[in-house]
Amino acid sequence: MDKTMIEKIKANPKYQELIQKRSSFALKLTITMLVMYYAFILTIAFDKELLGASLSGGVTTVGIPVGVIIILVSFVLTGIYTNRANTEFDDLTKAIKKDVAKGDK
Numbered sequence: 001m002d003k004t005m006i007e008k009i010k011a012n013p014k015y016q017e018l019i020q021k022r023s024s025f026a027l028k029l030t031i032t033m034l035v036m037y038y039a040f041i042l043t044i045a046f047d048k049e050l051l052g053a054s055l056s057g058g059v060t061t062v063g064i065p066v067g068v069i070i071i072l073v074s075f076v077l078t079g080i081y082t083n084r085a086n087t088e089f090d091d092l093t094k095a096i097k098k099d100v101a102k103g104d105k
Helices: 003-011 012-045 050-052 063-104
Strands: none
Touching: 003 012, 003 063, 012 050, 012 063, 050 063
């Protein structure tokens, strides 16, 4: 790919839209995951009794299902991103390729 092609892609308004939407969405998902994870870690650090409390008088503590939920949420967030990438972001990418190819002819 030559420099003129790269410049055409960068100048395309749909490319700018793709970059903005993808970055914004990824940042929102990242912040969501980081807030959950660090809240969990800070709770472990400063309130051990809360997550260390037994669920039903047995061996399993409150921290175990909370940790599992955090892991499951990370899978869900990955799925959400993948779904959006495979629909909206791929559609924008195809439109950009089409626009650039049209400009070459």
